[in-house]
Amino acid sequence: MPVSPAYRPEPRFFDLGEEYGDAVRAAPFPQTTLRVRNDRAAATVGLDTLTDPEWVAHFGRFEPLPGQPGPIAMRYHGHQFRSYNPDLGDGRGFLAAQLREVSTRAQAASDRVGSERAPQAGRLLDLGTKGSGQTPWSRGGDGRLTLKGGVREVLAAAMLEAQGVPTSRAFSLIETGEALTRGDEPSPTRSAVLVRLSHSHIRFGTFQRAAYLRRPDMIEALVEHARSLYHPAVERGDAAGFLRAVVQASARLTARWIAAGFVHGVLNTDNLNVTGESFDYGPWRFLPHYEPGFTAAYFDHTGLYAFARQPEAVFWALTQLGGALKLIGDAEPLTEALNGFGDAYIGELRTAFLSRLGVLSLGEAADQRLMDATLALLREGGEALRWEPLFHDWFGGFASSARALGGPRGQHYQGETFDAFRFALFEHEPDRPERLEAPLFARAEPEEMLIDEVEAIWAAIDAHDDWGPLQAKLGRLDDLREALAQGQADTG
Known part of the structure; x- marks a missing residue:
């Protein structure tokens, strides 16, 4: 079956009319090799049941999904580095489909009572592309995406989702078999088409x-x-x-x-x-x-x-x-x-810093004190104290004291600035301390996304067509997402 009962097409942007976008077609690519398939995201919109050939047909050749009228290149303008540009618009992408997200909270309740009703629909989501070919708004560009650019977006979206940042999700990455020339990276380079799942593509x-x-x-x-x-x-x-x-x-x-x-x-x-x-x-x-x-x-x-x-x-x-x-x-x-x-x-x-440190709010004054103390410690630590490890070491507050002080950055956790940070942190109760039982927190080093690792992941693909490091990284980011969100209620 090409789609599951959870699939709910609802192409609402098309209701606005032809003044807001242009019907387009995807480029005919010489090859369509599936590289990344986000089945967890696909399950939220009823598309996880697609076979790989069906997946490539819809997200590599862009045959319309059921109930979808076909791609549309959206029209928009914008300020680019504060200079107004009236010649923008979807120049290498389009809105491929709109569909309803499965309401996970409603579905969980349905599962508990053994209901056979169809899943309830939640947010309206877009499937949008990047690198799908030229449109009326390409402005002389080739409408393509480098494979490296696609890999980088896959990594960015996965990391931010794991950390609880509102983000689109990289839904699909398909290599398209064209040699692209770019002025800002070694050329010729490999090409790809990306599909992202996001809440909206309506821009300022x-x-x-x-x-x-x-x-x-x-x-x-x-x-x-x-x-x-x-x-x-x-x-x-x-x-x-x-x-x-x-x-x-x-x-x-x-x-x-x-x-x-x-x-x-x-x-x-x-x-x-x-x-x-x-x-x-x-x-x-x-x-x-x-x-x-x-x-x-x-x-x-x-x-x-x-x-x-x-x-x-x-x-x-x-x-x-x-x-x-x-x-x-x-x-x-x-x-x-x-x-x-x-x-x-x-x-x-303030809320974001509490979330990163895994503690509960104590009120505006105390929360502000903790945020200020955290930034002061990071500022004083300079290059010797990386950003991500601080939040890894002290996640959960007091319960992580032995782990943090006995870890590889223990020598940085001393002095007046650290004392102010520790006092402010220990005022706050941990939020879901059971999360510290995740294997992630038994590791001395956190899951980071620094440029050297990104370049190494790409180098393995570029030089040896080795996708293992990318898949391993995405697996670890899944572990991070699950560890940080453990026990958290759905807020979608």
Whole structure:
């Protein structure tokens, strides 16, 4: 059977009409070799029952899934490094399908009572592509994706998902057999097409395009579309309420990036969406150690999107969204919604740091003290104390004291700054301390995603067609995700 009873097609973006996108076809690739198949993600949308040939047919040759009308290249504009570009749009990708996620909480209840009813549907999700060929918005590009770029996105999404960061999931990676020439990496290089599963591909730049065209009717349609599907608590016609919801989601996303030590690299307004979910990973990096000015993109010469400037970048992008919404809403409530970003971000950052340290909230003052003490310890530790190991060593608070002090970084855990950190940490009760029983925490070193390892994984593929290191890494990231989320209720 090609799809399971859990499959629920719902192609809602197509309801907006032809002014928002263009029907396209995927490129005819000379080969379609399946390299990564995310069956865990596929199970959430009823596609895990596809055979490998069926999988390749749908995600390599892009034969439409049942109930889906076919690919559409979405239209949008955007600011790229704060310069407005009206010539954007899906230039090497498209929206391939929209479908409902299985509500895992409802399904778990159904399983407990032995119900034979079909699984209940949850969030509306997109299957979007990268590297699927040229579209009307390719701007002279070849519409392709390098295999290395696909591997990097698979790794970024898996790491961020494991850490609880809102992210798209790399659903499929298929090698396509073309030799690509790129100016920023050794060429010719191998090609691939990626499919990602995400909550939405409606970008800030989608609204900017409608504003650029001076089409308030299009903005109203977009707000109603996005409000009803992604922020249904917002009342119909409430542009400021919609913006407030996007601000809150974006604040949560940004805070989770910071706590993860993640640098997206290219926070243009076409790379930020209305659901607050990171996607379209390009020159991303994870911090080796505390370094506010750390950049991911070699072309970010001014550090516009450096690690510590990401909140500023996201807020600036939100103001562009707010500017587009002024065509249909009053300036004062829109400004008020934007001004809520700072408080929302700080609150979400405290929550994110508590999550990374595996402890419960004790109240705003105590939570702030712990976050400040953690950052102070990382700052003082410099290059000698890497970002990820600190959270690994002290996960769960007091219960990890012997493990942390007796581990390879024990010598760094002394002095006044550490004492302040330990005091602030031990104030907080552990959150689900049974998670410390996971084998992951018996290891001296954490699961990291630093650039040297990423390059080594790619080198094995490039030089020897050895996919073992990538599969091993994805397996360890699954272990990390399960260890950190053990016992956690579904919040989808």
